[in-house]
Amino acid sequence: MTPQEMEARIVRYGDLRPCKTAFIDAHTPGSNQKENFTIIGGGVSESPDQHVHIRDTPGFNIGAAGQPPKCRNSLHSHRTAEVFFVLKGRWRFFWGRWGTAGEVVLEEGDIFNIPTGIFRGFENIGTDYGMIMAILGGDDAGGGVIWAPQVIEDARDHGLVLGRNGKLYDTKQGQHLPDGVDPMPLLTDAELAAFPEPTTADVVPDFVARYWDLMALSDRQPARVIAADGVLRDRPGFEVEFLSRGSIPDTPYTTERHEVLMPMRGHWRLSWDGGATVLNPGDTMAVPPGIARSLTPSMTGEASLYRVRNTDDPAGLTRRL
Structure with missing residues (x-):
């Protein structure tokens, strides 16, 4: 394989192209400065503005999240694996229906294989812009995000509506749900009861490895x-x-x-x-x-x-x- 062919298979850190409208909380205060990167595969972005660097997937997706200090990613769950390691900064991961069931702080190089089936979120608690790298299970990671009900409600209050088709519509820009597309329904109390509420002691020993x-x-x-x-x-x-x-x-x-x-x-x-x-x-x-x-x-x-x-x-x- 020629150097040119191999170079086409490299995504350089300096060439990463962010999307600031990737998810439903893109307008929600405290989460509206996030940058999402899809490096290999389409990831789980809900925005048509998301740039994909390498589309062919090897059985998994690679992405990244960049956030300034005090910026957080809202509570959500995945149907398949979500693994993060900290490239830059200091990050707090939290989980549970309201994000209060447990938490762990990760330093640079630490890795977290987040259990499936729980609500999770994360925030940059460092003093500078931080970056975490992500590995997502499966070739097709799209449609794999389940948002906590309050995230969908807060987003709607700030102009973003998520359709059942997994796409975002910005009412501040005059966008509306297309005919025949219903809004994403909120999880019912019975559905929410199926999400575990593990403590920090339940999660950290078996799901976190330190650099x-x-x-x-x-x-x-x-x-x-x-x-x-x-x-x-x-x-x-x-x-x-x-x-x-x-x-x-x-x-x-x-x-x-x-x-x-x-x-x-x-x-x-x-x-x-x-x-x-x-x-x-x-x-x-x-x-x-x-x-x-x-x-x-x-x-x-x-x-x-x-x-x-x-x-x-x-x-x-x-x-x-």
Whole structure:
């Protein structure tokens, strides 16, 4: 594969194109400064303005959320896996019907495999603009967002209406639901009762992995983070590994799986028969199957990288509480 063909499979951090109208809370005070990025696959955006960098999916989607301090993402649930790791900043994740059942604070490099079937939200509690990277289960992640009723009501008060077709309509811009399209109904009390209310102690031990623990585990080989035999045991249709300077393969390797490389720290040199490139923190690269490759940190100092591969597991319901 030529360098030009491989470069087309890289989304550079500096080239990310945000969407500020991706979700129903885009006008709601406290959430109206969010930026959503769809890197691989269409993600779960509800806006036609969302730019998709790489449309072909390897069995999962890659996205990101960027937020200034004190900005939050409203309470919602997913039908498939949602995994975040913190690229920049300090973030508080919270969950439950009203966001008060439990919470955890994640620092840079920490990863959270959020249980399916619970309402969750997050906010940047740092002092600067923050970024979290996301892995979403399945090729088609669209239509997978279920909003808490108060989120839909607050959005309507600020001019945004979500249709049953999963699309947003901005009444402030003169948009209205098309004929034959009803508004998204609110969940009933009976439906809401089916959503668990786990405590922090229920969630953190089995669903959160800390960066410095993964650095220690990857001293001699890649740390298995999300897998049937991983630190966070799960089978969501993809596997996540963590690599540091001490876990680099001695020789080129190949895999018949799709592989996505997401550097966390340091600059990583990827070489293959036909070329080489350097990946930087925040870059995302989709490496096709069957290509022999070598991966090495290109400079001294701290280096870490998340590696995601598709599996044969169905991208359906993952770990629930």
